[in-house]
Amino acid sequence: xxxxxxxxxxxxxxxxxGGMNVYITHTAREMARLGIAVEVxxxxxxxxxxxxxxxxxxxxxxxxxxxxxxxxxxxxxPGQLCAFTSGVLRAEAFHEPGYYDVIHSHxxxxxxxxxxxxxxxxxxxxxTAHTLAKVKNAAxxxxxxxEPRTRVFGEEQVVAEADCLIANxxxxxxxxxxxxxxxxHAVHTVEPGVDLERFTPGSQAxxxxxxGLPRDAIVLAFAGxxxxxxxxxxxxxAAAQLLERRPELRDRLVVLVVGGPSGxxxxxxxxxxxxxxxxxxxEQTRFLPPQAGEMLAEVYRAADVVAVxxxxxxxxxxxxxxxxxxxxxxxxxVGGLPVAVAHGVSGLLVPSHSAEDWAGALASVAxxxxxxxxxxxxxxxxxxxxxxxxxxxALLDTYAAAFHSFRNALRAEVAV
Numbered sequence: 001x002x003x004x005x006x007x008x009x010x011x012x013x014x015x016x017x018g019g020m021n022v023y024i025t026h027t028a029r030e031m032a033r034l035g036i037a038v039e040v041x042x043x044x045x046x047x048x049x050x051x052x053x054x055x056x057x058x059x060x061x062x063x064x065x066x067x068x069x070x071x072x073x074x075x076x077x078p079g080q081l082c083a084f085t086s087g088v089l090r091a092e093a094f095h096e097p098g099y100y101d102v103i104h105s106h107x108x109x110x111x112x113x114x115x116x117x118x119x120x121x122x123x124x125x126x127x128t129a130h131t132l133a134k135v136k137n138a139a140x141x142x143x144x145x146x147e148p149r150t151r152v153f154g155e156e157q158v159v160a161e162a163d164c165l166i167a168n169x170x171x172x173x174x175x176x177x178x179x180x181x182x183x184x185h186a187v188h189t190v191e192p193g194v195d196l197e198r199f200t201p202g203s204q205a206x207x208x209x210x211x212g213l214p215r216d217a218i219v220l221a222f223a224g225x226x227x228x229x230x231x232x233x234x235x236x237x238a239a240a241q242l243l244e245r246r247p248e249l250r251d252r253l254v255v256l257v258v259g260g261p262s263g264x265x266x267x268x269x270x271x272x273x274x275x276x277x278x279x280x281x282x283e284q285t286r287f288l289p290p291q292a293g294e295m296l297a298e299v300y301r302a303a304d305v306v307a308v309x310x311x312x313x314x315x316x317x318x319x320x321x322x323x324x325x326x327x328x329x330x331x332x333x334v335g336g337l338p339v340a341v342a343h344g345v346s347g348l349l350v351p352s353h354s355a356e357d358w359a360g361a362l363a364s365v366a367x368x369x370x371x372x373x374x375x376x377x378x379x380x381x382x383x384x385x386x387x388x389x390x391x392x393x394a395l396l397d398t399y400a401a402a403f404h405s406f407r408n409a410l411r412a413e414v415a416v
Contacts, residue, residue: 001028002103002110002117004084005077007042009053009061011290018225019317020106020130023192025055030392032058039100041088041113043080045071062091077109078150085113089120102126102399104166108133108151111158118163124406126399127162129155131314132172134179139311139334141228156180164402166190166395168315169336188398191339193388194320199297201326201380207301211288213254218366221256221303221327223296223318224310226272231332231353232257233275234309238358240279245359246367255285258299300325304366308337309353316340320386323347323379328372330361346379 001024008025028038037058044063053061064087067080092099104126105114111127118125133147133155140146159165159180165187167173173189176182205215213219220239224230239255257272276285291299300306306322308331315336319329323340329347331337343349348361365372 001038001040002088002105002114003040003042003107004081004109004113005043005072005074005107007045007061007063008040008055011292019192019315022317023128023130024106026193026195026388027392027395028059029056030388031396032056034392034396036396041084041091043067043072043077043084044069064088064091074109074151075148078112078154081109081112085116088113088117092117092121098122102403104128104395104399105158105162106130108155108158111162112154115158115161118161122410124163124399124402125161126164126166126395126402127158128166128168129158129172129176129314130168131312132175132179135175135335136229136312141231141311144228144311162186163406164188164398166398168192169339171336171339172314188394190391190394190398191386192315192317192320193386193391194317194324194383196324196384196387198293199300199321199324199383201376202297202301204301207298210295210298211256211302213256213286213302214252216252217254218249218252219254219256219303219305220362220366221258221299221306221322222309223258223291223299223306223322224308226257226259226261229311230259231309231311232259232272234332234353234355234358235307236272236275236279236281236285237355238307238362239284240281241355241359242363243281243284246363250284253281253284255281256288256299256303257285258288258291258296260290296321297325300327303327304372305330305362307358307362308332308341309350309358310334310337311353313337313340319347320383324383326376326380328365328375328379330358330365342378342382345375346382347375 008021031038040061044065047069049063055061064084066084103114105111106128107130114125133151137146159182167189173187176187177184222232222235276282300322306327306329308319313335319331319340322329323346329341331341333349333351341347350357350361
């Protein structure tokens, strides 16, 4: 697996670490559990990182020096792709020919590396975009920067060269074909999963005690990277609107924001805190750094509603994790979120980003205990449709098909 710009060993929720990290970590571990050796190549960001680290038994992470030993923005990374590719090819050269069977690249930067490695090693390239520049640029948040033309061209090249393209949802599959002219036969839809052992229903009272939240609070939660794309400001504006309508809730409402600045959000890391002050809800808003493992599950359990107001999501793992914990989700009706959230069954989808619409949707769940309880029960059932075992099984089927198709094409060329 290739993951140039972020390591699966990083904590999701800040910097460039997010759902892709979770995806790589869980699918790699599940493959290793099935007896498949997995190596993940990522860029070294510190001189203290070992050249090779074990993520889990059977899963190695190779830190490839490429550029300075420090985090780089995604706009700076294309200039380091030659050095990174050289490191990947050098690592393979220490093995016997044919050591790797399949390359799975994640995000377009990795796809550029995988394209060259595929040709050198004679193995198929499977690619997952995770996000697409043309889709993001069509739905930018106010003030957010569009993705550069370099990325658009890079994605088009990877789509044209990859032997197999993995889409998270049928919507993304159609986008690859319609916006990037992908071969429909090369596109396969494999939905991501959720850790059903870690994210489970639990005591809301106990979770609130752990987080220091009042037992009788009305808790609206956001978990993810703090950046315009993820739109946590929509939740704050909706909360302010809700208090205008229901001022008696001021002593009970808690807006819980969990995550760290990322992307263009790094340019104004205090912007969300300042917005809370401007809206007059600084006393109701609590900020927590990114949470891992059981503590993240406790965040979901503590909430009455988890909000996912993103302007674009290829899928929305936070929505699945929250539902697996028995917490209804109110999400934007964009990208893969209509797959992750069953509208009117496990949560609600909002077709806009207006504070008025979001305040109404959040209130219709958080302030109606009977409705919330119904959605909560359905949320658990809905989330159980998704698992990393299911995702990994589908990926392995796709790998096998790509491997055999690639080998047959090579034999045909030799015969000619």
